[in-house]
Amino acid sequence: MGSNEANVILRGGPAQDLPERDRVRRVDDITARIKLVRSDRYEHFEPSTERVSVEGRELLAFDWTGSTYVAE
Numbered sequence: 001m002g003s004n005e006a007n008v009i010l011r012g013g014p015a016q017d018l019p020e021r022d023r024v025r026r027v028d029d030i031t032a033r034i035k036l037v038r039s040d041r042y043e044h045f046e047p048s049t050e051r052v053s054v055e056g057r058e059l060l061a062f063d064w065t066g067s068t069y070v071a072e
Helices: none
Strands: 008-011 034-038 041-054 057-069
Touching: 008 034, 008 041
Parallel strands: 008 057
Antiparallel strands: 034 041, 041 057
16 A cells, blocks of 8 residues: 555544545554544544455544534
């Protein structure tokens, strides 16, 4: 796999704020939690032990654990 190829897929969470095209991505540390800024909040994802086949690639699944709002 090249260094810029996707290696994870994000599952769950608010579908309207995280389109399918943004769910497949590259992360450097597949053991760390992911925190994405979406609008006025953060979406949190944690790595699972499952792998998902997407377009012929095996990607590690990260599951949504919740949202927190950005402090002003």
